Amino acid sequence: MSMSGLRMVVFLCAGVASAATGLLALVTSVGVAYYTVFGMVLGCAGAVLAWLGLADLRPGPIVWAAVAVLAVIGLLASLLVVREDICCMFGYHRGLGYPWGWLDSGADAATLDEIEEIAAAPERLPLHLDPFKLLLDALFWTQAAVLAVIPAVLVLRGARPDHPGDHEVVPPTRRRAVP
Secondary structure, three states: OOHHHHHHHHHHHHHHHHHHHHHHHHHHOOOOHHHHHHHHHHHHHHHHHHHHHHHOOEEOHHHHHHHHHHHHHHHHHHHHOEEEEEEOOOEEEEEEOOOOOOEEEEEEOOOHHHHHHHHHOHHHOOOEEOHHHHHHHHHHHHHHHHHHHHHHHHHHHHHOOOOHHHHOOOOOOOOOEEO
């Protein structure tokens, strides 16, 4: 299999897997807003990746660098989202991150007054990294970046003024890379 054919299969498989995961998340979300957003982003980005594979378009290294930078920015910015719950009689949970809180803290107490005291100063609780939720959030923000960057690059590429070399006939075995 040629490198171009392998690239097409990888994009197609990644896109179908992402779209299937997104569809599964949408079906099981039962109205939970962040789960619905997760499913929509993965589903749409999966369609974009599958289309890249079917169209045999090759995003260049600048595109993938932009995707990586946006994914890291999104992951770090998601730490501004805080979810706090007092549950299970006298339990307190605090999660940082979006769509899932991947940096968690929590405590149990004997009375509701103690839990409310803990909830008033959550910064005193130790933080715990949840690697599985971090992986899911990283996947989400990477797919969100793909969904933002790839269509934008294709639109900007199509909006460029004509250049003399733009109308050359490209043999079917040699495709142009998406810049």
